[in-house]
Amino acid sequence: MAFNSNIPDIVIGRLPIYLRALNRLAQEGHEVTSSHELGKRLGISSAQIRKDLSHFGGFGKQGTGYQISYLEEKLRQVLQVNREWEVALVGVGDLGTAIAHYRGFADRGFHICCLFDNDPQKVGKKVGEGLVIQSIDDMPNVIKKNNIQIAMIAVNAEHAQEVADQLIAAGVRAILNYAPINLNVPEGVHVQYIDPVLHLQRMTFYLK
Amino acid sequence: MAFNSNIPDIVIGRLPIYLRALNRLAQEGHEVTSSHELGKRLGISSAQIRKDLSHFGGFGKQGTGYQISYLEEKLRQVLQVNREWEVALVGVGDLGTAIAHYRGFADRGFHICCLFDNDPQKVGKKVGEGLVIQSIDDMPNVIKKNNIQIAMIAVNAEHAQEVADQLIAAGVRAILNYAPINLNVPEGVHVQYIDPVLHLQRMTFYLK
DNA sequence: TAGATTGTTAATCGATTAACAATC
């Protein structure tokens, strides 16, 4: 897999969307689809879908389209989601607790394996399926020992950068940040942001 | 405000990010900033920030930069977030409950004013600050009566499109969709998506 | 005044789309 360097990030960003749509099509009983059908569902041009996929190989057949199960498998390979990933969650307040309870992560291959909080009152408490909240002081060691590469940050904006720095120092390479603040991270570390208010603010521009 | 039609959507999408960073700078005690400082924090070029802002007017001063409180005010005007918005939430399962409890929406001007669920067992129950879950059968009337323009969908993927159709028929023009599925909506209706797993899948591509 | 930074134009860069030969 020597293609990592060439592919635009914006293309990578669309692959999970394609994969999700394929899952759905399969669930609905389809076995085959086309760039046209997929594009119609997603509001994306068929040309773009074909172009995106062509970065990784020819997965379709002229005249018939794509076999869904095969394309799913290939996209999972490309995205490296054909395995289970261990994920650390830092911050177990309201938001962190909700995340810890959310089934959607484990269902799709992301297993939350450890929880951290800096509140001594919370340390030792159980959340959800028997996960015990650990002290944030132990975070670096736990991350290193278990070779955890992915973390979610659900602490407040004031502590998010500090937590990120510690996570990265311990070896984390991908961060999903729920704190409403931009993180500064070194080259090679990936950050994605979840801030629902940003999405709402983007839409109010068009209202009235 | 006759600029709505000309501005690229991608520019609109960055304005909330600028606004968030300005809030933060103000909180840290800054009174003035520059496109360079802002860009450094956000990982965006200063030229892009100046270009983006220039779509809406000249908010800075040569030599000194931008007065933060003034720029915040202007961006809030542009985005129409200098007021409170009423938001409906559909689906009060685990995820919906977490959203209903989350303070971040109200804190930033989005007031969740009504909850709907199709489970008769849940209807009538209170969630959070005295909000009562209403039947989804009453949704159209409540939305219309209160002139609600924004809704969040937290039902499962199977019901999301149907719920969206009903919301739109009742007058909703902006939807924040937490269901892991793409929605087909008519022209003039805006949809934004929250699916944290998509963000994780995007990052695993780069790992190892 | 000298230094700094804006707002804007023109140049560059990159992403999307149209079109079509290949082929199932």
Added chain:
DNA sequence: TAGATTGTTAATCGATTAACAATC
């Protein structure tokens, strides 16, 4: 074979960046 759809190239479109006059 006829019809359909891919994979790919070239053309178009749009977004980002560099550069600088204006000016605080």
